[in-house]
Amino acid sequence: MRNKRLLEFLTRKIAVLVTLLVTFSMLFHANLVMAHATLVKSDPPRRASLSSPPKQVQLWFNEKIEGAYASVAVIDSKKRSITENNPEVVLDDPKSVILHIPQIEPGQYTVQYRVMSVDGHVIESSYDFSVKNKM
Secondary structure, X not given: OHHHHHHXXXXXXXXXXXXXXXXXXXXXXXXXXXXXXXXXXXEOOOOOEEOOOOOEEEEEEOOOEOHHHOEEEEEOOOOOEOOOXXXXXXXXXXXXXXXXXXXXXXXXXXXXXXXXXXXOOEEEEEEEEEEOOOO
């Protein structure tokens, strides 16, 4: 009888321990899955209406990105890319890239970007800005 109670007690304790271990490992795994680069700032900003055209597009992310895999394009209202050059990683800020762009006309533009965070996740999105006509 005493051995049976001891066995039940140990079985419950082991079950609780296993449950806690599984729960903590799932919480830890969820944090790892959610940790990937996100855009935190851009210049020109999202939905900006500029009075003069920008000379470059700069994107800042919340964590380091793999610069060799970064892709940034500026698309005009006719869905044509206005540049063929690649973005450059900012040397003193591995969370940022710059794309130099040529002189652009007034109109609506879309910035499309695709970057890989150092943990291997690929982030892809876009946003718009416009350049107003000078009066």
